[in-house]
Amino acid sequence: MNRIYLFFIICLAGIVGTIFTFLFGHWACFLGTLIFIPAIALSLDTYFRSRREDREKLYARVMEKETSISDYIRHFGLDRNRAEMLYNAGFKNIDDLKDRSIEEFMQIDEINPTMAKRIVQKMKENRIK
Numbered sequence: 001m002n003r004i005y006l007f008f009i010i011c012l013a014g015i016v017g018t019i020f021t022f023l024f025g026h027w028a029c030f031l032g033t034l035i036f037i038p039a040i041a042l043s044l045d046t047y048f049r050s051r052r053e054d055r056e057k058l059y060a061r062v063m064e065k066e067t068s069i070s071d072y073i074r075h076f077g078l079d080r081n082r083a084e085m086l087y088n089a090g091f092k093n094i095d096d097l098k099d100r101s102i103e104e105f106m107q108i109d110e111i112n113p114t115m116a117k118r119i120v121q122k123m124k125e126n127r128i129k
């Protein structure tokens with residue numbers, strides 16, 4: 001749920017509670033509170049659940065990237081900067097490196113011909129799974 005909607009729901013509950021208090025007294029305020037507190041709680045629960053899901057998705061993406069980068073470092077002997085450039089160039093996992101040419105790798109900044117040949121050779125030898 002959007003933060004703005006949540007804000008308006010809470011404000012509306014406060015306004016309605018205030019109106020009930022002025023018009024009908026304390027019992028009506030108590031009744032209004034009983035009606036609106038579950039709605040606010042539900043809105044907050046929805047909001048926090050959405051935030052938690054967003055954090056979990058972000059964590060999964062970060063872990064996927066870190067796993068791929070560490071695989072590139074381990075299997076091809078690249079430094080972290082070059083491994084990140086390989087990842088950012090669209091090679092999100094080792095399977096994306098299959099059937100690629102040396103020229104494709106050389107188009108990436110910081111990947112020199114020696115590194116490109118090493119990557120292609122290891123992929124052709126099927127040493128990387």
